[in-house]
Each structure stands twice: as structure tokens, then as C-alpha cells.
Amino acid sequence: MRLVIAECSVDYMGRLTAHLPMAPRLILMKGDGSVSVHADDRAYKPLNWMSPPCTLRESTDPDTGNQVWTVTHNKSGEKLVLHIASVWQDSSHELGADPGLQKDGVEAHLQELLAEHIATLGPGYTLIRREYPTAIGPVDILCRDAEGHVVAVEIKRRGEIDGVEQLTRYLELLNRDPALHPVRGVFAAQEIKPQARVLAGDRGIDCVTLDYEELRGIEPDTPRLF
Structure with missing residues (x-):
């Protein structure tokens, strides 16, 4: 650089x-x-x-x-x-290869908790795997809904437009795979900015607001799906 x-x-x-x-x-x-x-x-x-x-x-x-x-x-x-x-x-300056973004503790734990309780997204949801590998990076969670359709889930602590763009790229790539197509997206975060919610809706992506404490089992497990 x-x-x-x-x-x-x-x-x-x-x-x-x-x-x-x-x-x-x-x-x-x-x-x-x-x-x-x-x-x-x-x-x-x-x-x-x-x-x-x-x-x-x-x-x-x-x-x-x-x-x-x-x-x-x-x-x-x-x-x-x-x-x-x-x-x-x-x-x-020679910076060398970058190790990539590491999720903070809360965001990583949200992914772990949601994978353990995948039915939080809706009745009949089942987990395929966490950190599903793709050519442009791992998808946080890949799962199936009650109808058996594949769902890609991107998890953020704070949901902004960049996160929606990231999930959009994953969806474009995943939908090229005939073994997975059709794949729809869910953008999950503790807080989702209004602009991100509008962009997600325009791209057919569902938004889920997650409560970290609820997922930890401190309160009833009731995230809101919009």
C-alpha cells in the first residue's frame, strides 16, 4: 500500500x-x-x-x-x-494477506444460538450447516424452511445496508447451484436500520429482529419476523 x-x-x-x-x-x-x-x-x-x-x-x-x-x-x-x-x-507499506473480518463475541454467539434454535425463524425450519462455504465467503447459516426450500441467513449485531448487500451477493451465487435453487434470504440482527429494511424488502429478503437475551434463554424466545 x-x-x-x-x-x-x-x-x-x-x-x-x-x-x-x-x-x-x-x-x-x-x-x-x-x-x-x-x-x-x-x-x-x-x-x-x-x-x-x-x-x-x-x-x-x-x-x-x-x-x-x-x-x-x-x-x-x-x-x-x-x-x-x-x-x-x-x-x-507491505501489509501482506489480510486474515479477514472476525465477528465480535456477541455476533458469533448469535450465530451459534440461532443455529441451535433454528426454529426461531419459524415452525419446521431445519439446519443444514453453519458457515456454509462459498467462493466469496461463508454464509452464516444455511437452513431449510417448512416447505423444504433453502434459506440463507446473514447475522449481524447491527443490521445496515452493507449487510443486505452482502447477503444479496450470497443469494446470487447460491441460486446458480441447481442443487440449492431456489434460495431465499433472511437478514437477522439485534437492530435493523430502516434503510436496510427497505432495501431488504425490495430484494425479497425477510428481516428478523433477534433478542440476544431471549436466545440465551433468559426470556421467552420471541423474535419478530417482518
Whole structure:
């Protein structure tokens, strides 16, 4: 990974055009080839970026003497052009293979408890397995409903749009397998944001609100299915 803090302007040229005037920014170049430009706000969201596959070419503007970095998407031909007035820091770091996201204790325990009490999702549900492997990662729980149809369950402590998107990708992949098709989805969380609930409904995914204490047996087991 290469991290550059520089005073730069940025122009995006493609289906849309966008311009960022000269200002200090962080330029992040990852090992996957992606390039993103960040300000000191907006949390993790970049001001502009180019997704891989893309190619970076460095040159010099003959009129200003500034460095010019041109990032070209290898398929679409769209460009991200950075004019660098000055570089304050330029460092590269080898991060190696990432071990992946580890679920926190509550989220992992929710998965374990729901697998043990799969009928929480509805009468007649049966467990196929936890952590069902796919080419893009494991599905938290794969089970069957009372009619024998396969159901993929994604479990989060806090249910947001990203979780729905993740489950959508799993469903697209699982439904290509004739041995499993049709597969429907259930998005289960202790709290589900309204935007995530709307997106799930639009994609035919059911939402289940889970109560951790109820699943542990402290109170009657009554999650709500919407």
C-alpha cells in the first residue's frame, strides 16, 4: 500500500466529470490497483476514486512543472488525473494477506444460538450447516424452511445496508447451484436500520429482529419476523 499526502487537484473524466480544486489531500493506492483521494473528514468515504483494474502513469506538466498522475481504468477508459503541486509524505507499506473480518463475541454467539434454535425463524425450519462455504465467503447459516426450500441467513449485531448487500451477493451465487435453487434470504440482527429494511424488502429478503437475551434463554424466545 502506498500513502501519499500532497497538495493536489483532481479531475475525473468519464461518463461523468468532476473537479476537486488544489488542496492538501491523502492519496491511497492499494495493492489491488485501486486509487482513492481523501480529505480530513467524511469518515472512510473518499472524495473521488478509481476502482481496479486500472493503470497509474506518472509524468510532468511542462508548463507548471507539477507532477501529473493519470489513473486509467483498463476496461472503461475513464481517467482520474491528479496534478501534484507538492508532496508532504510518500510512503509504501507491505501489509501482506489480510486474515479477514472476525465477528465480535456477541455476533458469533448469535450465530451459534440461532443455529441451535433454528426454529426461531419459524415452525419446521431445519439446519443444514453453519458457515456454509462459498467462493466469496461463508454464509452464516444455511437452513431449510417448512416447505423444504433453502434459506440463507446473514447475522449481524447491527443490521445496515452493507449487510443486505452482502447477503444479496450470497443469494446470487447460491441460486446458480441447481442443487440449492431456489434460495431465499433472511437478514437477522439485534437492530435493523430502516434503510436496510427497505432495501431488504425490495430484494425479497425477510428481516428478523433477534433478542440476544431471549436466545440465551433468559426470556421467552420471541423474535419478530417482518
